[in-house]
Amino acid sequence: MGWFIYLLALIGAISLIALIIVATIGFSTARARNRISGNTILEIDFGNGLVETNPAGFINRFAGKGQLQIRDVVSSLEFAAKDRRIKGVIAHIGGGPFSYADVQEIRNSVIRFKDSGKPAFAFAETFGEGTQGNTAYYMATAFDSIFIQPSGELALTGILSQSQFLKGTLDKLDVGPEIDAREEYKAARNQFTETKYTAAHREMAQSIINSVREVFLSDIAEARGIDTAAFSKLIADGPFSAEDALKLNLVDALQYRDQVYNRIKESAGKKTRFLNLANYIKRIGIPRASGKTIALIYGNGTITQGRSRVNPLTGETVMGAQTIAAAFRAAIKDKNVGAIVFRVNSPGGSYIGSDMIWRETVRAKEAGKPLIVSMGSVAGSGGYFVSMSADKIIAQPSTITGSIGVVSGKFVTSGLYNKLGVTFDRVFTDLNATTYLSETSYTQEQWNYLQKTLDRTYKDFVTKVASGRNLTLENAYKIAKGRVYTGKVALAIGLVDTLGGFPEAFALAKKMIGLREDKPVRIKRFPKQKTFWEQIFGKPPENSDDAEIYTDENMSIIDNGLLNRILEGLEMPALQNRLLLDTPIIR
CATH class of the missing domain: 3.90.226.10 (2-enoyl-CoA Hydratase; Chain A, domain 1)
Structure with missing residues (x-):
């Protein structure tokens, strides 16, 4: 019996040694595979x-x-x-x-x-x-x-900007856009009410591409050692x-x-x-610097109420006000966070959602945490609304921003339904119960209310711009008018503070919390990104902040382009108080 126990012990020892050898070889192979060559x-x-x-x-x-x-x-x-x-x-x-x-x-x-x-x-x-x-x-x-x-x-x-107009399509469908905006440069309305540029829209679009071209020419000419004027003529060929x-x-x-x-x-x-x-x-891994933390919050996509959403197939994102607001609250609450960098890439959207996020940006400053906004390719209308009260705003020369204005209204679809043989009848207790109904036109009283809503929203936007950017109210109204600017022009008129991107934003955040530019800090994403296992086995949220802070996967935000817009229009009271930028295609 003793020899059998001895044999089992020998087999166990040999197996253990073999396991150690295999593990060592595997570890060495992994290390070799993960090494970075010196050349x-x-x-x-x-x-x-x-x-x-x-x-x-x-x-x-x-x-x-x-x-x-x-x-x-x-x-x-x-x-x-x-x-x-x-x-x-x-x-x-x-x-x-x-x-x-x-x-x-x-x-x-x-x-x-x-x-x-x-x-x-x-x-x-x-x-x-x-x-x-x-x-x-x-x-x-x-x-x-x-x-x-x-x-x-x-x-x-050469550089081209092109906008899409749907009025002709809506006319063929007998869908009537009853939409208004503040003010004349708020071009988001025009895609539904016009067949081509208005004079103000054309002038604005031309000024945008002229600004983009100026930087484009200068940068390339300098890089290639070519005279700028000569390069400008060259492009024409x-x-x-x-x-x-x-x-x-x-x-x-x-x-x-x-x-x-x-x-x-x-x-x-x-x-x-x-x-x-x-x-x-x-x-190289992720550097884990100790000491002060800078929070990084991404605000991507059209702004809506509710939670942020992403289409997992297209990657299209929606900036949910609840999610972004909860992210700010978490960063404010985190004692290690010294400053916040808010990366905004959004054409705007819901006025209410934008205002929710704006409030949290103000609270961050009141909590003594400097807020720096780094604008991406576009941060206009609601995208500017959520940015305007930051301590500092940084944009690239060709960032599309501004568009301080509002558009609102609805699509009246009764003509289309009549063509389809679809009829409606209704009862209601009060006449204004039909205000947001897409099957009926506005009454004069309802249209007057829409005008008051536009005026109130526009005044709120401009007043907050004046306060956040330290402008006189008169100057803020002059700059506003729904006009879109490039980052370069926005710098000249006081809507942004400096030109740059992520490095400039983090350098400024360090400076504002008393750190040298070369001092390492920890960059922490808010909201917290769920791990693979947390998404499957994670515990349920403990409170509303926990529930709101995560991003949903949602296939319903797939954009089917023109068809999608038409179908959405059939049930659309959805232009109510939209801080939305008509983002032109600039090539």
Whole structure:
């Protein structure tokens, strides 16, 4: 019996030793796989575009489109500039699409990376193929060298802004838009009531693209060593073949991807390794600085009451006022949070929802926590409403902002229903019970009430702008009128404080809490992102803040474009008090 026990013990010992060996080999392999070579070139692929943030929803984890988060790119380039193992960066630009403001954020980060003395290369198969290549090329010009496939083209064709008008469609459907706005530049109304630009709308749209073009020309001309006036004339002759682009010094070489990579290897050394951005982020980890914390709150998408929502298939987000307000309350309550950076990328939406969020921004300041707003590609109308009382507002030169105004009304669908043979009858206790009914027109009394509502909402908006931005009420009314501005113009008229993006926002937050710019701090996201397991097995919320702070996954916000707008209009009292920006397509 003793020999049997001895045998079992021997087998157990051998098994234990084998397990330790396997674990050691696995650990060593993992470490080797996670190492960063001392001669690494960082790869960044912009082919799928840029997003502010990837929602953390359960379905979205499996339906991601591989889009880069702007802050990931910015912070990684900042870290890589100081990382001695990283010898340079190669970016695949792709076709975008990119907003001009997002490109400016990335360009600034690339330029700061180059200031470290490390080279930066950009490669694209083409800058446009039957489409404009303005923004893709704009991004590429921040890099030291631009390579393009010989068969590609450079589709520089000037900047265009286009708006969609649905009045003709509504007329054919016999749907009547009974909508009004404050004031003449509030163009969100025009898409339903006009067939083309009004004089004010056209003048505003032209001024926006002129401002965007001015910065676009200046930045590219400086990067390529071309006179700005000469470059301005050059664009008029676009688009260009890759060969012509090379002759004009707009690109540096005509090469395929393999040739570009071989060229980099020859320059950096045969032992050069390439590492993509996602793996670089995993391997460097997240710095866990001690001491002061800066809260980061994202406000993305159209503003609504209720909780934030995301479509897990399209990635489209809705900024729920309850979620953002609860995030602010959590940041205010957190004793470690010294300041708050609020990243706003929104065309506006609900007046009530915007006002809910605005109130929490004021409470943050009253609690002694400096609030810095960093605007993304668009922060207009309600997007500006939630930003206006921050201690400091930062925007890119081509951020679309302003639009201080309001639009409200409804679509009268009785004509369409008559065509379809659908009739309605109704009883009510009071005449104004029909105010928000889409099957009836406004009575004169109801229309008068709508005008009072517009006046009251507009006055509230402008008054808060004057207070938040330290403007006279007269000047605030002069700036308002529903007019949209670029970040560059907004700086000149006092709607923003400085130009920049994430780095400038965090640097300013540090300064406002008494820290040196080079002092590390912890960046903490609010609202807290649920982990995979929390989404499945998480405990139920303890209170209303816990319930409101998370983002829902909701397939109902899929946008079907024109058809969706028409169908929504059939039951639409939904333009009530909308701080909504008509966001033009700027190419």
